[in-house]
Amino acid sequence: MRQIILDTETTGLDPASGHRIIEIAGVEISNRRLTGNHFHRYVNPQRASDDAALQIHGLTSEFLGDKPRFAEIAQDFLDFVRGAELVIHNAAFDVGFINHELSLLGLPPVHTCCAHVVDTLKMARERHPGKRNGLDSLCERYYVDNSARTLHGALLDAQLLAEVYLAMTRGQESLVIEVEPVHPGAIAAAGAGVAHVLTVLRAPAEDFDAHQQYLEEIDKASGGKCIWRGLREGALLEA
Numbered sequence: 029m030r031q032i033i034l035d036t037e038t039t040g041l042d043p044a045s046g047h048r049i050i051e052i053a054g055v056e057i058s059n060r061r062l063t064g065n066h067f068h069r070y071v072n073p074q075r076a077s078d079d080a081a082l083q084i085h086g087l088t089s090e091f092l093g094d095k096p097r098f099a100e101i102a103q104d105f106l107d108f109v110r111g112a113e114l115v116i117h118n119a120a121f122d123v124g125f126i127n128h129e130l131s132l133l134g135l136p137p138v139h140t141c142c143a144h145v146v147d148t149l150k151m152a153r154e155r156h157p158g159k160r161n162g163l164d165s166l167c168e169r170y171y172v173d174n175s176a177r178t179l180h181g182a183l184l185d186a187q188l189l190a191e192v193y194l195a196m197t198r199g200q201e202s203l204v205i206e207v208e209p210v211h212p213g214a215i216a217a218a219g220a221g222v223a224h225v226l227t228v229l230r231a232p233a234e235d236f237d238a239h240q241q242y243l244e245e246i247d248k249a250s251g252g253k254c255i256w257r258g259l260r261e262g263a264l265l266e267a
Contacts, residue, residue, distance in 0.1 A: 030113070032054040034116045034186060037049070037050050037081075040078040048074070049129055050071050051068075072092050072093060098133075114142050116145065117163055119150075
């Protein structure tokens with residue numbers, strides 16, 4: 029299966045308030061392996077970022093001023109994700125922004141060209157209830173190195189999420205030892221014709237006497253609490 033691990037950065041939290049995408053990235057996974065193919069674009073939103081958002085991603089209006097508008101990269105983006113399963117952390121946020129950008133161009137929602145959308149935040153909450161499930165927390169939990177993540181960036185975050193997703197969905201199959209089932213009839217057939225003789229070796233008298241002396245020493249040191257001596261005496265009485 030072809031999957032695209034997707035992330036966006038935006039000017040704010042709500043597209044209904046006029047906020048726009050300023051960065052979008054996706055990395056490709058095929059049959060649970062990173063292929064090395066990726067999509068990454070900075071976008072000129074034609075507006076400034078909120079101060080809170082700017083502190084998160086650090087993408088200034090000056091930096092984005094000469095970047096293409098979403099209309100100029102939309103077709104390349106749709107071609108990249110077409111037919112793939114999208115894997116997104118907090119999918120409602122990113123999909124909401126992508127669909128808003130597409131609607132401004134008169135294009136249908138992104139799910140119309142993709143197989144499915146997986147929300148890794150929902151998945152993490154189901155697997156780790158009551159715990160923090162942000163990307164940084166998941167990186168720590170699944171031993172993914174996120175030391176380069178000083179600011180949020182769509183491409184870096186997509187790459188980190190890809191590693192987290194593969195670790196989170198790997199399960200424990202590597203710990204399972206597969207054993208070929210053996211039919212009872214096969215065991216019987218394997219033992220057919222083989223004589224089983226139980227060999228009994230009796231201890232010499234001197235070894236038996238030495239053992240009794242050792243038990244007496246233990247019994248004396250323990251104040252008469254030698255368990256093995258009591259078991260032996262019980263066995264003799266039953267005999």
